[in-house]
Amino acid sequence: MAGKKNFGFGMNTGRQIDLDHADTLLATELDEVVGEWRACINCGSCAATCPAGINFRKIHYRIRMSLELPTLKVELATLNSCFLCGKCQLVCPRGIPTRYLAIQITQKTKQYAENIPSV
Numbered sequence: 001m002a003g004k005k006n007f008g009f010g011m012n013t014g015r016q017i018d019l020d021h022a023d024t025l026l027a028t029e030l031d032e033v034v035g036e037w038r039a040c041i042n043c044g045s046c047a048a049t050c051p052a053g054i055n056f057r058k059i060h061y062r063i064r065m066s067l068e069l070p071t072l073k074v075e076l077a078t079l080n081s082c083f084l085c086g087k088c089q090l091v092c093p094r095g096i097p098t099r100y101l102a103i104q105i106t107q108k109t110k111q112y113a114e115n116i117p118s119v
Helices: 027-032 036-037 045-047 056-064 071-078 085-092 098-115
Strands: none
Touching: 027 036, 027 056, 027 098, 045 056, 045 085, 056 098, 071 098, 085 098
16 A cells, blocks of 8 residues: 555545434423424524524424534524524414423423433
């Protein structure tokens, strides 16, 4: 192999999400508490009208795909700045109670984070 150059290219690890081995406990608990959450079509209306800049689509995706909690913490920090004004709920085409959902996501995530050992 001596003398061969990689010409600036390298092998990247796969970025696919293995849902067969994913921890869906948080998503399941949120489904039980706020059943309407399953009706979300990720249209982005809530994110477009939010004065605090909260992107429910990104939070919903990360929880559904069971992404690790450290990557979710950035979105949860913005969720703590929610004004609970209800604009997102007014524009939601599915009528999801987003204010109640924001509170439940915050509470369930704190409970979930307490049960995960720190690395």
